[in-house]
Amino acid sequence: MGINLNPFTWWNGASWSTVLYGLRGKTRVGEDALGNAYWQGGSDTMGRPRRWVIYGGSNDASRVPPEWFGWLHHQIDDVPDRALPPRRTWQKPAVANMTGTALAYRPPGALEKGGHRQAATGDYEAWTPDA
Template structure:
């Protein structure tokens, strides 16, 4: 099932075509999530072409901020070489949790019971005569 899955599914990592396209390209690094970054060739504006092969599901929110900057040509050097060390107060990036059990559900949403907190009286409805 592995070969057939890599031929026909694009949502769970690289397909065979992507694997063939990366031959001869420069593997420039890997992030903490296991995503692998490549550079090679030129895009239509003459800049080096850069892309990522995801480790797992293809979700752009799984690219850390420093690698996002590199992918979009905001920085020229590879983040491992050019970025300052992470500060102790900085939290690691979190992928998009929409659609998972870890998604944010505000008070009053149907998933939390559908009961909204009663208004406290600080709201006054607008009337055109006022």
């Protein structure tokens, strides 16, 4: 079913018409580790080069790594590979937003984790206006 829907839908990725007609005369400037392709061409209303992303999967803005986010929003002029220093060893790779999935963060006491949280330790004293 996915191949039949692709020519008409945008929520599963770029439609064929976008790839065939919308990118004609534009320049592909790079790709990230998630398979997103970054393009540049023409100019926006402020005269800056127009930049956009074609997602390599579902259309979710949280799948754009921070360095490419900066490039898309004209915070850096050149592509991140050339404009930014190398990644530090302590930096973690960007992760897409996991909200709504089984991998989402659930704190202790969340209903999805059983709904039981640890008892209070006794060091908490509620505020009262007369105290």
